[in-house]
Structure formats: C-alpha cells, structure tokens
Amino acid sequence: xxxxxxTGLVLCAAxxxxxxxxxxxxxxxxxxVQDLKPEMMSxxxxxxxxxxxxLDGGGIVLQVSDHxxxxxxxxxxxxxxxxxxxxxxxxTISQENFRLKDxxxxxxxxxxxxxxxxxxxxxxxxxxxxxxxxxxxxxxxQIETEQQTAGYDALVAALRSxxxxxxxxxxxxxxxxx
Numbered sequence: 714x715x716x717x718x719x720t721g722l723v724l725c726a727a728x729x730x731x732x733x734x735x736x737x738x739x740x741x742x743x744x745x746v747q748d749l750k751p752e753m754m755s756x757x758x759x760x761x762x763x764x765x766x767x768l769d770g771g772g773i774v775l776q777v778s779d780h781x782x783x784x785x786x787x788x789x790x791x792x793x794x795x796x797x798x799x800x801x802x803x804x805t806i807s808q809e810n811f812r813l814k815d816x817x818x819x820x821x822x823x824x825x826x827x828x829x830x831x832x833x834x835x836x837x838x839x840x841x842x843x844x845x846x847x848x849x850x851x852x853x854x855q856i857e858t859e860q861q862t863a864g865y866d867a868l869v870a871a872l873r874s875x876x877x878x879x880x881x882x883x884x885x886x887x888x889x890x891x
Contacts, residue, residue: 743773743865744791745873746800753800759813760806762799763821769794773865774826776834782826788865798822798876805880811888815844818887824855825876827868831860835875839883852886854879 746754768774771793772784790797802820806813819840826834836855840848856875860867 738787740787740789741865742789742791743869744797745869745876746792746797749800749804753803753807754796756796756799757803759817760799760802761817761819762795762802763819764795764798764825765821765823768822768825773868776826776828776832785865794825798825801873801876802880802884805877805884809881809884809888811884816849817842822876825872827860827872831863833858833860833868833871833875835872835879837876837879837883839880839887841887850887852883854883 767782767784770784771789772786773788773790775783775785777783798820802818805811806818819842820837821840822835822837824834824836828834834855834857836853838851838853840851843849856879858871858875860871
C-alpha cells in the first residue's frame with residue numbers, strides 16, 4: 714500500500730515537474746519611435762492623446778473576427794502606446810511646420826490593430842482646441858491596408874506607416890483650415 718502511494722506521488726511530481734520545466738516564452742518588445750529625436754519623446758502639454766481602452770493594455774492588439782479583439786501576451790509595446798503615438802504626432806507637427814500657439818490638439822485613436830488575416834486598421838480623430846477649450850475643427854482619418862509580410866515586425870512597421878499617413882493628412886488639413 715505504501716509503495717503504491719509512493720509511486721503515485723512520484724508520478725504526480727514527475728508530471729507536474731514536466732509541465733513546469735518547459736521554457737516559458739519570453740516577451741518581445743516593439744518600439745515605433747526609435748528613429749525619432751529625443752525631444753519628440755518628451756511629450757507636449759499641447760497634445761492630449763487618448764486611446765480606445767482596448768488598445769491601452771500594453772500588448773499589440775489583433776482583430777480575430779469582425780467583433781473580437783485579442784491582446785498579444787508575448788508581443789508587447791516597449792513604451793506605453795499612447796506615449797509612442799503622441800511622439801509620432803509631435804514629429805508630424807514638426808515636419809508639417811504646424812504651430813499650436815495658444816491652441817491644443819486632442820487626438821483620439823479608435824483603432825490601431827492588425828488582424829490574423831494580415832490586414833491593418835488605423836483610425837483617429839484630431840481636434841484643434843482654442844484657448845477657451847472650444848473645438849475649432851475636427852478631422853477624422855482611417856486606413857485599412859494589407860500587411861506586406863507576415864510577423865509582428867511587419868505588423869508594427871505597417872501600423873507605424875498607417876498612423877504616420879493619417880497623421881500627416883489630418884495635420885495638413887488642420888493647417889489649411891486654421
């Protein structure tokens with residue numbers, strides 16, 4: 714009887730040990746802002762970035778169906794996504810020679826995700842706000858495109874490219890209407 718219990722305990726320990734001894738996948742961190750000047754990363758009190766809450770979990774988001782999103786567990790953003798996107802907006806403002814003087818820019822990013830089918834979805838609205846807190850003009854942009862190659866590196870590059878594109882279009886339109 715004791716030998717059966719002992720054998721059972723040894724088998725349980727072996728099974729449990731086998732389950733936990735596997736290599737745990739490590740997290741891979743992705744950055745979209747490594748090519749920016751450091752001053753773009755310092756943030757701006759004139760840009761108010763807000764993300765759809767599903768995008769703010771720290772992982773890259775994939776759309777798995779028309780109505781379902783999944784956050785990657787092992788493919789994470791190196792810095793908070795809102796800070797990276799704010800730096801990209803600052804960079805675009807600088808490139809477009811757009812001055813906010815006594816105004817601010819509210820940016821709401823609704824979609825910033827890839828899909829298992831290789832599509833990229835990026836959408837955001839950009840609202841120019843005067844010193845009294847009133848909206849002067851709002852421009853919304855969205856893009857849906859195909860990822861050129863498979864993998865998270867290509868996904869991150871495509872998301873960055875899509876966001877840069879809608880950002881430049883929106884800032885150019887806000888600059889004209891100012």
